[in-house]
Amino acid sequence: MTHALVVNTGSSSVKLALCDTSGRRLWQEQRSWGLSQADAGGQQLAELLEQWLSPLLAALEPLPQLVIHRIVHGGAHFSAPTLLSPQVLAELENLVPLAPLHNGPALEAINWLQGQLESQLQGSAIQQWACFDTAFHASLSEAASTYAIPASWRQQGLRRFGFHGLNHQHVGETVAARDPDIRRLISCQLGAGCSLCAIEIDPQGQPRSVDTTMGFTPLEGLVMASRSGSVDPGLLLHLMRQGIGVSELDTALNRQSGLLGLSELSGDMRELRLQAGEGHRGAQLAIAVFRHRLLQGIGAMAASLGGVEAIALSGGIGEHDDALATELEQALAWLPGLRWLRVAADEEGLMVRLIAKSCVTSRRTGQRLA
Ligand SMILES: Nc1ncnc2c1ncn2[C@@H]1O[C@H](COP(=O)(O)OP(=O)(O)O)[C@@H](O)[C@H]1O
Numbered sequence: 001m002t003h004a005l006v007v008n009t010g011s012s013s014v015k016l017a018l019c020d021t022s023g024r025r026l027w028q029e030q031r032s033w034g035l036s037q038a039d040a041g042g043q044q045l046a047e048l049l050e051q052w053l054s055p056l057l058a059a060l061e062p063l064p065q066l067v068i069h070r071i072v073h074g075g076a077h078f079s080a081p082t083l084l085s086p087q088v089l090a091e092l093e094n095l096v097p098l099a100p101l102h103n104g105p106a107l108e109a110i111n112w113l114q115g116q117l118e119s120q121l122q123g124s125a126i127q128q129w130a131c132f133d134t135a136f137h138a139s140l141s142e143a144a145s146t147y148a149i150p151a152s153w154r155q156q157g158l159r160r161f162g163f164h165g166l167n168h169q170h171v172g173e174t175v176a177a178r179d180p181d182i183r184r185l186i187s188c189q190l191g192a193g194c195s196l197c198a199i200e201i202d203p204q205g206q207p208r209s210v211d212t213t214m215g216f217t218p219l220e221g222l223v224m225a226s227r228s229g230s231v232d233p234g235l236l237l238h239l240m241r242q243g244i245g246v247s248e249l250d251t252a253l254n255r256q257s258g259l260l261g262l263s264e265l266s267g268d269m270r271e272l273r274l275q276a277g278e279g280h281r282g283a284q285l286a287i288a289v290f291r292h293r294l295l296q297g298i299g300a301m302a303a304s305l306g307g308v309e310a311i312a313l314s315g316g317i318g319e320h321d322d323a324l325a326t327e328l329e330q331a332l333a334w335l336p337g338l339r340w341l342r343v344a345a346d347e348e349g350l351m352v353r354l355i356a357k358s359c360v361t362s363r364r365t366g367q368r369l370a
Pocket residue numbers: 010011012013190191192193225267268269270315316317320321322345
C-alpha cells in the first residue's frame with residue numbers, strides 16, 4: 001500500500017483525505033451535506049459525489065487503488081477492519097435502519113466509488129475497506145453494554161454498541177502520546193453527532209473504551225445537532241399510543257430534535273451562539289440543555305472510570321467553541337487536578353493506520369493486499 005483515499009461519511013459532512021501509510025495527509029477536503037444542508041434544500045449525496053468527487057478523481061494521478069470508508073454501525077459481526085465484498089455489503093445493508101443518517105450514505109459512497117474507479121482503472125484490482133465506529137467499544141464490559149430488558153430481547157442481540165470509536169481511539173492515542181501519566185480520560189466527541197467515551201490508558205499507552213454514551217444506535221446519550229439523545233422510553237410509548245408511526249418517530253428523533261428542535265432555528269452551534277447572544281430564547285434553551293446533558297454525561301463517565309485525570313474535547317464544537325470550554329472548566333472546577341485538552345478529530349488518519357496494520361497481519365496469513 002502506498003497511499004489510500006479515505007472517505008468519512010458523517011451525518012453533516014463528507015471528509016476526504018489522501019493519506020500515506022503512516023496516516024499522514026497528502027491532501028484533504030470536506031463538504032457539508034445532509035443535515036447541514038437541510039435548510040438550503042437538502043443536497044443529496046449522489047449529487048455531491050458527482051459534482052465534487054468526479055472532478056477530484058479525474059485530477060488524481062495516480063488514482064488510488066485502495067479506498068477506506070468509515071462505517072458507523074458494524075453491528076455484532078464487524079469489529080475489525082474488513083475488506084468489502086458483495087457478501088459484506090449485503091450484511092451492512094441490514095444495519096442501515098440502525099444508523100439511518102450514516103450507514104445508508106456510506107454504502108451509497110462505496111457503490112459510487114466502485115463504479116467510478118472500475119471505469120477509470122480498467123482491469124486493475126480495486127480494494128475498498130471498511131473501518132467501524134463500533135469496533136473500539138468491543139471492550140465494553142457486560143455491565144456497560146447490557147440493557148435491562150427481557151432476556152428474549154437480549155438474546156436477539158439488542159445491546160449497547162457505542163459509536164465514534166474511531167475518533168475516541170485517536171483521541172486516546174493522542175493523549176497517551178502527549179502525556180504518558182494520564183490513565184483515566186474522558187473523550188468528548190462534540191460535532192454533528194455527540195458522544196462521550198470513558199477511556200482507560202494502559203502503561204503501554206493503549207487506550208481502552210470502558211463506557212460510552214451512545215448505545216444500540218447513535219441516537220442515545222447527549223443532545224446532538226438534530227438528534228434528541230436519550231429520552232424516557234415512556235415518552236415514546238405515550239406517542240405510540242397516540243398513533244405516531246415508525247417513520248414519523250424516526251424523522252422526529254433523528255432529524256428534527258436536538259439543537260435544531262430545541263432552538264427551532266438551527267442545529268449549528270455557531271449560529272446558536274450568535275443568536276443566543278442577541279437574546280434568541282430558543283438558541284439559549286438549546287445551549288442550556290446541551291450543556292446540562294453534557295455535564296451529566298461527564299459525571300457518569302468519571303464514575304465509570306473511578307476518577308478522571310483529563311478531559312479531551314474533539315469534533316467541531318469540542319475543538320472550536322471557546323465559550324463551551326470555559327463553561328465546562330468552571331462547572332467542573334470541583335474535580336481536583338483535572339487537565340483540559342483539545343484534540344483535532346482525525347478518523348481518517350486512524351483508519352489508515354488500522355488498515356496498514358491489517359495489511360501486515362494479512363501478509364503474514366498469506367492474503368494479498370494492494
Ligand atoms: N467555531 C465554532 N464554534 C462552535 N461550534 C462550531 C464551530 N465550528 C464548528 N462548530 C460546530 O461543529 C459542528 C460540526 O462538527 P464536525 O465535527 O465538523 O461535524 P461531523 O460530526 O459531521 O464530523 C457544526 O455543526 C458546528 O455546530
